[in-house]
Amino acid sequence: MHSFITSLKWKPGTEEADLACDGKPTLAITPPPAFGGKADCWSPEDLLVGAVESCLLLTALYFVGKLKIRLNAYRSRAEGTMAKTPNGLRFTGMTVTVTATLASPDDVPKMQQAIAQAEKFCPVSNAVNYPVKVVLETVTV
C-alpha cells in the first residue's frame, strides 16, 4: 500500500491557504477567480486537472519504455469542465490533448498503444468519476 500526505493551513480572514507536502514547494491556494480567488494562485480545480494530466504522462512513459518508442517530445493541454447541478458544482468531463513528437512514423501505432495503456492504468485518471478523453496528435521529425 502507498500513502500520500498533504497538509493545509488556512490564512484567517482570507480565502487563501498554504498547501504543503513534505519537502516540496508549498502552494498558495485560493478559489478560482470566478469564485473570488486570485488569478495567480492555483485553485483546487486546477490541481485536480493537473493531477490527471501529469499522471497520464508518467503512466504513458512506462509504456513508451516498454514498447521502445523513440519519443522526442511530449506536451499536453488539459481542460476540465464544471457545471452547476442540483447538488452544487460538479465536474462533468475532461479532455487531455497530447502532442507527441516521434522519431519515425513507425512509432505512431506504438504511441497510440502506449496512450491506450496509460488510460487503462493511470491511477489518478481512474480515481475520478467523470469521463477523461485523451486525444493523441503525433508529429514525426
Added chain:
Amino acid sequence: MHSFITSLKWKPGTEEADLACDGKPTLAITPPPAFGGKADCWSPEDLLVGAVESCLLLTALYFVGKLKIRLNAYRSRAEGTMAKTPNGLRFTGMTVTVTATLASPDDVPKMQQAIAQAEKFCPVSNAVNYPVKVVLETVTV
C-alpha cells in the same frame, strides 16, 4: 459552465515534467519517490490529495460565513492510500483530519454542520470515486 486548463511539458529523457497553469507558479512533477521520482517534487498523487483537501476547506469557508461561525484557525492533514489491484494501482480511500479553532463552544455544532455541507457540496471531493472521510477536531479558545 466553468473551465480549468493546465498544460504539461515533458523533459525528454527524464521522468520529470513542468505543469503550468496560466499566470500561476509552474510545478515540477515526477512520480512518487517509491516509483523512481524525486522527493522534492510534487507527484500527481500528491496533487490529487491536495486538491481534495483544499477544496474541502474552501467549500467549508462558504458555510462558515453563512452560519456566522467564529473560526479563528483551520488546519488539516490529508492522507490518500493507493493499493495494487488486478487493474493496476488504484486509490482506495482518503482521510482528511481537520482541526478547527473556534471562538466559543457554541460554534462547535455549527462547525460540524459546515463540514457536513462541505462534504456534500465540495466539487473536487465529489469528483473522486473512492471514499473521502472527514474527521473534525475542534478546539475552543
